[in-house]
Amino acid sequence: MSSDICDEQLGIRVSILRGGSSKGLYFLEHDLPPAGALRDVILKRAMGTPDIMQIDGLGGTHLITSKIAIVGRSTREDADVDYTFAQAEIDRDVIDYSGNCGNISAGVGPFAIDAGLVRAVEPMTEVRIHNTNTGKILIASVPVRKGRAVVGGPFAIAGVPGTGAEIFMDYSDSVGAKTGKVLPTGKPTEIMNLEDGRTINVSIVDVANTCVFVQACDLGLRGDELPDDFNTNVALVKLMREIRGKAAVRLDFANDWKAVDAQTPLLPFVVFVAPPASYATYSGGRTDEKHCDLLARLIFMNRLHEAMAGTGSMCIASASRIEGSVVHGVLNAESRTRSTLRIGHPNGVMDVCVEVSPSAAPEGVRFDRLGFARTARKIMDGTVYIPMVDVRRVSSTES
Known part of the structure; x- marks a missing residue:
């Protein structure tokens, strides 16, 4: 030292x-x-x-x-x-x-x-x-x-x-980062029962970091929400904590979903996704729906990310190529096969590279190229x- x-x-x-x-x-x-x-x-x-x-x-x-x-x-x-x-x-x-x-x-x-x-x-x-x-x-x-x-x-x-x-960041080796499996539960989509009686479909995917995905519409959301919309909504924060907690229990990250913040403060992330749409950005600009393939909002430590976590983008890109996943379901046919996925986040659009080939693994694909470009x-x-x-x-x- x-x-x-x-x-x-x-x-x-x-x-x-x-x-x-x-x-x-x-x-x-x-x-x-x-x-x-x-x-x-x-x-x-x-x-x-x-x-x-x-x-x-x-x-x-x-x-x-x-x-x-x-x-x-x-x-x-x-x-x-x-x-x-x-x-x-x-x-x-x-x-x-x-x-x-x-x-x-x-x-x-x-x-x-x-x-x-x-x-x-x-x-x-x-x-x-x-x-x-x-x-x-x-x-x-x-x-x-x-x-x-x-x-x-x-x-x-x-x-x-x-x-x-x-700076190009190659994340091709990051599959199964926390659990050793792209699909830790072996399923591209599964049912989650909420305490308010609702039933939602979720996808739990582990690439770069572990994420649980849900469609925005299943939660009564649009998908273009900004940090201030989320972070000041006590009921919405509570709902996302519940989804995160119940996913954490399925992953054995926690033994009680209500104790998720103490037992696993960071993972899994919750990401809600929606089809592309035009929206106002957090910095006051505007993004046109033709420039993105989907909308994604990532929650970590019970706050909505002001942009997009790099690891979260890798997990979103990976899930986008898994047939039957929540993310795959909000994309059109062209977006599912293009080598670049355009993610609309609160501060604009992030382009990520994702190229796959068929595989006998439960997820059905092998990730041949996975990465994103940043500056520092x-x-x-x-x-x-x-x-x-x-x-x-x-x-x-x-x-």
Whole structure:
């Protein structure tokens, strides 16, 4: 552990990067203590969790700005770096390591290159990333110039101002990320009984991260809802928690759906989908239905994502090619076969690559190519300070 220690505060090196449409703290693994209670306290204190304003830390008061990447040289021969993702809650004293974040993953390659963990090769450096949360290998193709990751470029992504250098993230190896199976229950669609007496069809799919899918219309929704519509609707948040909880029980992530927030805070995500439509975006723009193949809204930690999780997009794309799934059902014939799926999310449209071939597996397909393009930019290098009173408290407890 590399740090600057004084009587009152512990200083630790950190970088802030925007990865895709998320922003997070990036640490070198050797600058942190080993996984455990002390590391957890340091990461939460660095972010300012728990506090809805995260006023005493570096967090940005949204889940998409309360993310952490821990990066070091890999112990695996088939990878260049090990990368651990951590999701810090905002108003609860929780940090979760159960899944990955595709947007934050997009910053790992540039961060590793600039930190000297990976040899820079012009014009494109392939960084093999071992995500320790899922045990899967991600491959980032990062543009490089003069030994550094390129920042500027013409590529634009919805939800991020301006343009940047395109980084392609290959997620072909991420099937069965949490459970080892694309269809953890063996079914493309199954029935879920709700406490209010309704019966809905859901699809539980595990690619990149585990998601439970439901059609928006089955919940009395349109599919074009924005974060403020969802996050302030107590009844709707409660309903999505119930769906998430009951899916978690089926996955053995939890033993009581009512305790899902305590037993598995992050996974599974809930995604409600609908056929394409024109809608107003979260940033005040407008998306035309002809530019998307479906609408998708992703809920994690009981909040609606302001854009689209990269891992969520991979799971949506995978489900779109599984005949009989909820996602497959909202697509037209052309959208089911095109190699690019266009996902309409709250801040615009995300294009993802998905190419499949027939398979004897329960899902009926093999994923030959699965990925998406992002941009990333380092915003700051510096030192984050953690009050020593918190460090000593945990250290005394562990000893």
